Amino acid sequence: MNILSLITFLPLAGALLVLALPKEKERAVQIVSLLFSGLALVLSAALFFYFDRQTSDMQFVERLPWIPSVGVQYFLGVDGLSFPLLLLTTLMTFVSLIASLNIKNRIKEYFFWFLILEVGMLGVFAALDLVLFYVFWEITLVPMYFLIGIWGGPKKEYAAIKFFLYTLTGSVFMLLGILAVYFKSSPHTFDLLVLLQAHPTWDRTFQIIVFLAFYLGFAVKVPAFPFHTWLPLAHVEAPTAVSVVLAAVLLKMGVYGIMRVSYGMLPLGFQWFLPFLVVIAVIGIVYGSLCAMAQSDMKKMVAYSSINHMGYCLLGIAGLSVTGFAGSVLEMVNHGIITGALFLLVGVIYDRAHTRDITAFGGLAAKVPVYAGIMSLACFASLGLPGLSGFWGELLCFVGAFPRWKIYTAVSVIGLLVTTAFFLRMLEKVFLGPFNEKWKDLTDLDARELCALLPLVALTIYLGIYPKPALDLINATVGHMAGLIK
Amino acid sequence: MQNLGLLAPEIALSLLGLGLMLADLLVPAKASKLLYHFAWVAAAVALVLIARGLSVPGGLPAGGGLWVVDAMSQFFKLAVLLSVIMTVMLCLEYGQLPPAQAGTFCALLIFSAVGMMLLVSATDLLLVFVALELISVSSFVLAGFERSNRKSNEGAIKYFLFGAFSSAIMVYGISLYYGATGTTRLVDPASAGLWLPALQSQGPVFSLAMLLILLGFGFKAAMAPMHFWVPDAYEGAPLPVTAFLSVAPKIATLGALARVYMILVPAAGLEFTTLLALLAMLTMTVGNTVAIFQDNVKRLLAYSSVAQAGYILIGIVSANALGLEGVLIYSLVYVAMNLGAFAVVQAVGDDGSRGGLGSYELAAFDGLAQRSLSLALLMTLFLLSLAGLPPLAGFIGKFYLFAAALDAGRSASGGASPAVFYSLAVVAVLNSVVSVYYYMKIAYHMFFVPAPSGTQAPALHAGPYLYACLAVAAAGVLYFGIYPDPLIANVKLSVPQLP
Numbered sequence: 001m002n003i004l005s006l007i008t009f010l011p012l013a014g015a016l017l018v019l020a021l022p023k024e025k026e027r028a029v030q031i032v033s034l035l036f037s038g039l040a041l042v043l044s045a046a047l048f049f050y051f052d053r054q055t056s057d058m059q060f061v062e063r064l065p066w067i068p069s070v071g072v073q074y075f076l077g078v079d080g081l082s083f084p085l086l087l088l089t090t091l092m093t094f095v096s097l098i099a100s101l102n103i104k105n106r107i108k109e110y111f112f113w114f115l116i117l118e119v120g121m122l123g124v125f126a127a128l129d130l131v132l133f134y135v136f137w138e139i140t141l142v143p144m145y146f147l148i149g150i151w152g153g154p155k156k157e158y159a160a161i162k163f164f165l166y167t168l169t170g171s172v173f174m175l176l177g178i179l180a181v182y183f184k185s186s187p188h189t190f191d192l193l194v195l196l197q198a199h200p201t202w203d204r205t206f207q208i209i210v211f212l213a214f215y216l217g218f219a220v221k222v223p224a225f226p227f228h229t230w231l232p233l234a235h236v237e238a239p240t241a242v243s244v245v246l247a248a249v250l251l252k253m254g255v256y257g258i259m260r261v262s263y264g265m266l267p268l269g270f271q272w273f274l275p276f277l278v279v280i281a282v283i284g285i286v287y288g289s290l291c292a293m294a295q296s297d298m299k300k301m302v303a304y305s306s307i308n309h310m311g312y313c314l315l316g317i318a319g320l321s322v323t324g325f326a327g328s329v330l331e332m333v334n335h336g337i338i339t340g341a342l343f344l345l346v347g348v349i350y351d352r353a354h355t356r357d358i359t360a361f362g363g364l365a366a367k368v369p370v371y372a373g374i375m376s377l378a379c380f381a382s383l384g385l386p387g388l389s390g391f392w393g394e395l396l397c398f399v400g401a402f403p404r405w406k407i408y409t410a411v412s413v414i415g416l417l418v419t420t421a422f423f424l425r426m427l428e429k430v431f432l433g434p435f436n437e438k439w440k441d442l443t444d445l446d447a448r449e450l451c452a453l454l455p456l457v458a459l460t461i462y463l464g465i466y467p468k469p470a471l472d473l474i475n476a477t478v479g480h481m482a483g484l485i486k
Numbered sequence: 487m488q489n490l491g492l493l494a495p496e497i498a499l500s501l502l503g504l505g506l507m508l509a510d511l512l513v514p515a516k517a518s519k520l521l522y523h524f525a526w527v528a529a530a531v532a533l534v535l536i537a538r539g540l541s542v543p544g545g546l547p548a549g550g551g552l553w554v555v556d557a558m559s560q561f562f563k564l565a566v567l568l569s570v571i572m573t574v575m576l577c578l579e580y581g582q583l584p585p586a587q588a589g590t591f592c593a594l595l596i597f598s599a600v601g602m603m604l605l606v607s608a609t610d611l612l613l614v615f616v617a618l619e620l621i622s623v624s625s626f627v628l629a630g631f632e633r634s635n636r637k638s639n640e641g642a643i644k645y646f647l648f649g650a651f652s653s654a655i656m657v658y659g660i661s662l663y664y665g666a667t668g669t670t671r672l673v674d675p676a677s678a679g680l681w682l683p684a685l686q687s688q689g690p691v692f693s694l695a696m697l698l699i700l701l702g703f704g705f706k707a708a709m710a711p712m713h714f715w716v717p718d719a720y721e722g723a724p725l726p727v728t729a730f731l732s733v734a735p736k737i738a739t740l741g742a743l744a745r746v747y748m749i750l751v752p753a754a755g756l757e758f759t760t761l762l763a764l765l766a767m768l769t770m771t772v773g774n775t776v777a778i779f780q781d782n783v784k785r786l787l788a789y790s791s792v793a794q795a796g797y798i799l800i801g802i803v804s805a806n807a808l809g810l811e812g813v814l815i816y817s818l819v820y821v822a823m824n825l826g827a828f829a830v831v832q833a834v835g836d837d838g839s840r841g842g843l844g845s846y847e848l849a850a851f852d853g854l855a856q857r858s859l860s861l862a863l864l865m866t867l868f869l870l871s872l873a874g875l876p877p878l879a880g881f882i883g884k885f886y887l888f889a890a891a892l893d894a895g896r897s898a899s900g901g902a903s904p905a906v907f908y909s910l911a912v913v914a915v916l917n918s919v920v921s922v923y924y925y926m927k928i929a930y931h932m933f934f935v936p937a938p939s940g941t942q943a944p945a946l947h948a949g950p951y952l953y954a955c956l957a958v959a960a961a962g963v964l965y966f967g968i969y970p971d972p973l974i975a976n977v978k979l980s981v982p983q984l985p
Contacts, residue, residue: 019863023859066969066971067970067971067974068971069971069974069975069978070889070974106855108859109855109859109933131885134876135876135877135881138875138876138881139876139877141875142866142870142875145926145929146929146933149930149933149934150933150934156934157930157934160934161923161926161930164922164926165919165922165923168918168919168922169916169919172915172916172918172919173915175885175888175915176888176892176911176912176915179885179888179889179892179911180892182889183889183892183893183896
């Protein structure tokens with residue numbers, strides 16, 4: 001079995017094992033889940049050393065006929081665009097599973113669904129056949145529905161079904177898009193690599209229509225304005241670890257789809273849409289940050305900041321330059337790590353205080369110094385302070401977009417300012433000022449929480465000081481991609 | 487009579503059915519389970535017989551052109567017999583059937599299956615009619631089999647009245663067909679096995695005849711707006727019967743419809759595509775939107791089965807090879823997923839008759855995940871397959887049908903405009919989204935709502951036959967979903983060449 005299949009399906013094996021365990025054996029369920037997810041992490045980390053950074057070709061390719069009668073293949077492979085996201089997925093899932101050890105009810109089901117979710121996410125980034133891609137894409141929906149709906153907050157059922165229906169509506173149009181390109185290509189194929197070469201023969205109208213079909217699927221996932229309304233709700237209601245993977249990985253599927261499928265396969269449609277895309281990106285940046293500013297619920301604030309950060313990614317793409325693309329991919333990875341940490345931290349305080357209201361706290365820095373320190377670091381990273389990882393992604397996105405979209409880029413800088421403002425305001429209200437005596441029993445991070453957070457903190461600092469390892473992974477591929485459209 | 491041997495499975499099954507009827511007199515009520523076992527074994531034997539002779543090259547006309555045995559008809563027969571076997575499995579676990587009439591019950595089930603087998607083989611409108619009546623009359627009685635249950639009676643009466651009405655319409659259509667063409671045959675006996683290349687008359691009488699026959703089919707397959715008997719008949723019927731009715735007659739009728747409307751109508755140069763497309767859209771939309779508001783799971787699945795027929799119609803409307811393949815694939819996977827879903831419903835509902843909490847209300851599914859995680863997960867599997875989510879069999883079916891619509895739109899020449907097919911595809915995908923809402927409503931009750939407090943929610947009792955049925959269904963849904971190639975390869979061999 002090839003390495004990518006192994007990574008993708010290890011969590012599935014874990015999930016089936018979990019299902020076979022009796023539900024009283026909670027410790028065993030947790031150990032099995034961590035073990036299988038951890039193995040996937042170790043294997044993908046090992047790939048890091050084998051990954052060829054000089055080429056833009058697909059690597060670790062694996063190709064088998066799956067439904068030969070209609071030309072569907074089991075076709076996996078990664079390049080500089082998908083490999084960083086694959087790494088991010090295994091890392092963030094593992095971290096989330098550690099954070100999930102405090103789940104108290106229906107443990108077996110929880111870990112079962114979580115592992116299935118990991119299979120779907122890994123598959124999306126590894127698949128190079130459009131039907132396979134779609135299958136994995138849809139697989140993520142069901143576990144997410146149950147994870148939000150069973151273990152979530154007060155309005156969990158509503159949030160769960162809203163998430164499900166929104167994303168499904170988008171993705172069924174994507175399915176029509178997939179079928180359309182299948183019939184347009186000759187010979188008919190779902191092979192993404194072949195389809196990426198086939199577009200010169202496709203007329204512009206066709207490309208635009210199909211682009212829109214795909215865009216619906218991807219934009220809902222990103223989420224790009226105006227399809228973003230499911231996100232704050234899903235985030236607020238979801239349990240901590242689910243918010244972490246939702247922000248860190250699931251949103252990236254949308255941006256990844258736009259870069260991998262729409263951009264390369266439908267260049268005419270993409271060029272037609274470009275003016276709209278940049279506007280949507282700027283709206284995401286400015287509007288997302290303003291919404292975040294208006295929140296007093298920390299989790300909602302972080303959720304809206306995700307919309308804002310996804311706007312940076314879209315802006316980077318709209319720049320159509322090597323720098324912009326690299327920035328976009330880097331921003332995806334960094335945002336995954338940083339926002340994952342932020343959601344974990346918000347979860348920590350919610351576990352203890354049962355509130356996430358910014359105004360309910362005050363002066364906590366003295367009481368919980370470690371927590372305050374890590375929170376400040378994550379916030380600074382998220383608002384793009386140089387020296388921390390968030391900075392590089394944002395910088396490259398802006399630099400990449402500026403030559404083509406001077407005014408839009410300038411406008412979106414407002415978003416940067418507002419982001420800084422709301423993070424600083426949150427830090428001030430929660431950690432500084434007079435101590436609120438109500439929280440005198442608050443305890444600092446425990447070992448489990450630190451285990452989940454420290455890898456993320458370490459990466460944030462490391463990639464902030466030395467982003468080259470990440471960029472090395474990305475560069476060859478984005479360099480090739482940027483050359484596709486002149 | 488030529489080639490009577492080709493009808494051997496049907497003849498054998500009919501004789502066995504007659505035997506079963508008599509068996510009521512001989513077998514004591516205590517041993518009535520024996521008859522059910524006899525029935526499913528009979529169906530299984532017929533299934534094996536047909537499966538062995540599946541590789542029919544071209545098609546073998548028989549009865550002087552009354553019926554044809556080709557790979558397509560055999561495929562549908564397999565699906566029908568499979569659903570008979572699974573239904574009998576459900577009956578074995580179902581508490582409310584009177585043991586004294588087990589033989590009659592099984593016989594009617596078998597007769598109705600024979601009707602379906604004749605229907606998918608029929609190439610003569612009279613045989614189509616007789617087969618449809620054989621299905622219908624057996625089904626009317628089956629639907630009313632719980633005689634002490636008023637809902638069962640009401641449903642059966644409604645079913646009967648509308649059924650008789652639709653038969654009359656259809657017979658009128660057939661008589662007009664005869665008037666227009668001078669024959670009731672759908673094939674040309676002279677060039678045995680070939681579809682009538684050109685009909686003698688293509689005037690308005692012929693068009694009207696085809697329209698009325700379509701109406702008749704529409705009633706039987708419960709297409710909107712001819713579906714209004716469905717919820718009551720399905721709700722009242724004993725659950726295994728509901729499960730059976732929602733699957734077998736539907737796919738048999740659609741199979742026959744596919745034969746008539748994909749092959750004959752284009753050959754006759756008639757333009758029914760737009761009408762059929764509208765019917766398909768209406769059927770999907772009505773079924774799905776009304777299903778949202780149901781609180782009774784039997785009714786919910788009844789409306790969902792209306793919608794499912796709408797999806798299958800896409801394949802017929804598309805009238806291309808992909809579409810016909812889609813009809814076959816979807817029919818078979820529909821048997822697995824719908825009967826599987828009904829099996830879980832029975833496990834929950836029949837619990838009530840054993841003094842448990844069960845009923846067919848949605849509320850009875852509260853906390854099923856805690857009472858039996860395996861049943862809840864299986865139900866989720868079937869529901870997601872019905873909704874068309876990958877990697878389950880329902881997805882492959884829908885994938886084929888949507889592909890057929892887009893392909894038909896791409897290569898539309900003359901006749902219906904591509905827009906018809908494209909809007910059909912769009913309406914279909916939107917409908918899949920709507921359907922997720924109400925399928926997930928069941929999942930919501932199973933997983934999100936805690937079991938009613940006070941009672942110490944007992945674990946569900948479900949017997950071995952029910953689990954056998956579930957196992958077959960789940961295996962089908964997963965296998966055809968993950969590795970559909972053998973099925974597709976078979977189906978490709980089964981569809982006749984389109985003109």
